[in-house]
Every structure is written in structure tokens, then in C-alpha cells.
Amino acid sequence: MKEEDLMSKKRLTVIGGGQMGRALVGGMVAANVLSPAEICVVEPSAESRLWWQTQHGDIDLVVDSTDPAADSQIVLIAVKPNVVPVVASQKDGMWSGKLVISIAAGVNLSKLADWFGHQRVVRVMPNTPCLVGQGACAYCCGNDVGDEDKQWISAALSAVGLAVEVNDSQMDAVTGLSGSGPAYICLVIEAMADGGVLAGLPRHLAMQLASQTVLGTAKMVQETGRHPGELKDAVASPGGTTIAGLQALENKGLRSAMIAAVEASMKRSQQLDSLSSHKGQGAG
Ligand SMILES: NC(=O)C1=CN([C@@H]2O[C@H](COP(=O)(O)OP(=O)(O)OC[C@H]3O[C@@H](n4cnc5c(N)ncnc54)[C@H](OP(=O)(O)O)[C@@H]3O)[C@@H](O)[C@H]2O)C=CC1
Numbered sequence: 001m002k003e004e005d006l007m008s009k010k011r012l013t014v015i016g017g018g019q020m021g022r023a024l025v026g027g028m029v030a031a032n033v034l035s036p037a038e039i040c041v042v043e044p045s046a047e048s049r050l051w052w053q054t055q056h057g058d059i060d061l062v063v064d065s066t067d068p069a070a071d072s073q074i075v076l077i078a079v080k081p082n083v084v085p086v087v088a089s090q091k092d093g094m095w096s097g098k099l100v101i102s103i104a105a106g107v108n109l110s111k112l113a114d115w116f117g118h119q120r121v122v123r124v125m126p127n128t129p130c131l132v133g134q135g136a137c138a139y140c141c142g143n144d145v146g147d148e149d150k151q152w153i154s155a156a157l158s159a160v161g162l163a164v165e166v167n168d169s170q171m172d173a174v175t176g177l178s179g180s181g182p183a184y185i186c187l188v189i190e191a192m193a194d195g196g197v198l199a200g201l202p203r204h205l206a207m208q209l210a211s212q213t214v215l216g217t218a219k220m221v222q223e224t225g226r227h228p229g230e231l232k233d234a235v236a237s238p239g240g241t242t243i244a245g246l247q248a249l250e251n252k253g254l255r256s257a258m259i260a261a262v263e264a265s266m267k268r269s270q271q272l273d274s275l276s277s278h279k280g281q282g283a284g
């Protein structure tokens with residue numbers, strides 16, 4: 001089946017219209033994965049509903065997932081991990097025959113199958129750059145996810161960035177790296193800009209230069225396929241400015257700080273997993 005035919009068959013309900021729900025829906029609408037008329041968002045927060053009305057007035061918006069308007073073949077669960085079992089237990093028989101996709105950190109496939117009552121479940125770890133079509137998403141599928149479901153997932157996620165299929169056992173590590181990663185990189189951009197301001201640049205110019213440097217470097221790593229160490233060496237002239245900056249970063253432990261960040265986030269994801277072992281309990 002052609003990709004556009006695959007997409008046109010679907011209607012998607014997004015349960016939880018917070019940060020990640022917004023990034024995924026925004027990215028999917030911009031990429032024409034689905035038209036606004038094919039999306040329903042369930043959002044109990046009045047403040048958040050106001051945001052949706054202002055930003056996406058043509059998307060169906062309801063307060064409760066048991067509302068008939070929220071009845072779609074594909075459901076994306078985008079609530080906090082501890083709310084997933086609460087949503088799952090809202091109405092008997094509600095999930096039968098539906099493809100259930102969860103983006104909750106630390107909620108594995110076996111819990112999803114247990115809570116939603118079947119194995120047609122997908123666990124996705126997206127990240128916020130999906131909003132601008134530059135996400136990094138990893139996903140794994142339950143036993144009853146068919147080929148057509150897989151094609152839909154892969155096409156929908158690919159439309160908002162990189163989409164890779166992984167094992168469920170790799171998802172906590174993915175969460176530590178790419179799920180949480182945009183926050184680390186925002187910190188880097190902000191800190192580089194602070195350095196520019198300290199050195200005398202106006203704030204807006206420092207921010208422009210810092211963010212473009214991160215964007216351009218990432219693109220260069222991807223497009224040349226060259227090792228980042230080699231690309232780093234190409235910037236550092238003997239006795240020059242860059243090696244002085246690199247020495248400062250090594251002295252302050254940037255590498256080990258970044259490795260520790262990914263590890264700490266992964267461990268937190270594992271913790272959320274064990275906290276949510278019992279239906280109705282869990283972490284926020
Ligand atoms: N933010 C990120 O970068 C990423 C987040 N995730 C995962 O995405 C999920 C959502 O995270 P995030 O978007 O940051 O969280 P948010 O708190 O921003 O969004 C969750 C939304 O769900 C709403 N909500 C609460 N209860 C229900 C319910 N019963 N039915 C429908 N909606 C409900 C909340 O409303 P209210 O505020 O009123 O409670 C809130 O608006 C989490 O499980 C997280 O692990 C995964 C990858 C990246």
C-alpha cells in the first residue's frame with residue numbers, strides 16, 4: 001500500500017495534550033501525516049485546552065477519553081507514566097480492537113498489554129524536536145501488532161524525524177539518551193550563549209550563534225559520516241584557540257558529565273518501570 005493510502009485510512013486520538021502530545025501532533029500535522037480533521041485530543045486541563053483551541057482550532061478537542069468523539073482506531077497515550085493505568089481502566093472493553101501507542105517513560109510492553117488487555121500495543125520513546133520534524137523516536141511492538149500497524153507507526157514517526165525499531169529492553173537507555181537529550185542540548189546551547197554574553201556579545205546574537213553551531217555540527221556529523229573526534233580535531237589548530245577551550249571542557253569534566261546524565265536518566269526510567277509494576281500505582 002502506498003504511504004498516502006496508509007495514512008488516509010486512519011484517525012488518531014491523542015490522550016494527553018501536554019508537551020509531548022503537542023510536539024507530536026504539531027509535527028504530524030505539519031508533515032501531513034494526518035489532517036487536523038483526523039485527530040482528536042483528550043485534555044482535561046482547561047488551560048491546555050485553551051492552547052489547543054488557539055493553536056489547532058480545527059482539531060477535535062474533548063475532556064474525557066470515554067467521549068464518543070475520542071473513539072478512534074489508533075490511540076496515542078501521552079499522559080504521565082502514573083496516569084497510564086488510570087486511563088487504561090476508564091471503561092470496560094474500550095481498548096479492544098484498537099492500536100494502542102504509549103510514549104510513557106518506564107512503561108514496558110508487558111505492562112501495556114496487561115493494562116490495555118491485549119498485545120496490539122506499541123511503546124514509543126519520542127523527543128520534543130518532533131515538533132519541527134527533527135525528532136529521534138525509537139519504538140518496539142507487542143506480539144499482535146501487525147505489518148500494516150508497523151508500517152503506519154514507521155511512516156508516522158519517520159514523518160517527524162528519525163524512527164528506529166528497537167527491543168523493549170533498550171527503551172530505558174533510549175530514554176536516557178534521545179528522550180531526555182533535548183534538555184541536555186538546550187542546557188549546552190544556553191551555557192554557550194552565556195559564555196558569549198560573558199565575552200561581550202549581545203544575548204540574541206550569542207543565542208543565534210550557539211544554536212546554529214549545534215545544528216550545523218550535528219548535520220555535519222550526520223552528512224559526512226566522519227567520527228566526531230576527527231571533526232573536533234579539524235577545528236583545533238596547534239597552539240590555537242580551540243584547544244584552549246577544549247582543555248577547559250576536559251578540566252570541568254564535560255564528557256563524564258554527559259555520560260552520567262544519560263546513565264542517570266536511564267536509571268530513572270528503570271525506576272519508573274518498577275514503580276508502575278502494580279496497576280494504579282506508579283511515578284509521575
Ligand atoms: N516531555 C518530553 O520531552 C517527553 C515526554 N515523554 C512522555 O510523554 C508523556 C507526557 O509527558 P509530557 O507531555 O511532558 O507531560 P505533560 O504533563 O506536559 O502532559 C500530560 C497531559 O495529560 C493530561 N492528562 C492528565 N490526566 C489525563 C487523563 N486522564 N486523560 C487525558 N489527559 C490527561 C495532563 O493534564 P493536567 O496537567 O491537568 O494533569 C497534561 O496536559 C509522559 O509519559 C512522558 O514520559 C516521552 C518522551 C519525551
Ligand SMILES: O=C(O)[C@@H]1CCC=N1
Pocket residue numbers: 105175179180
Ligand atoms: O522527563 C521525562 O520523564 C520525560 C521522558 C523523556 C523526556 N521527558
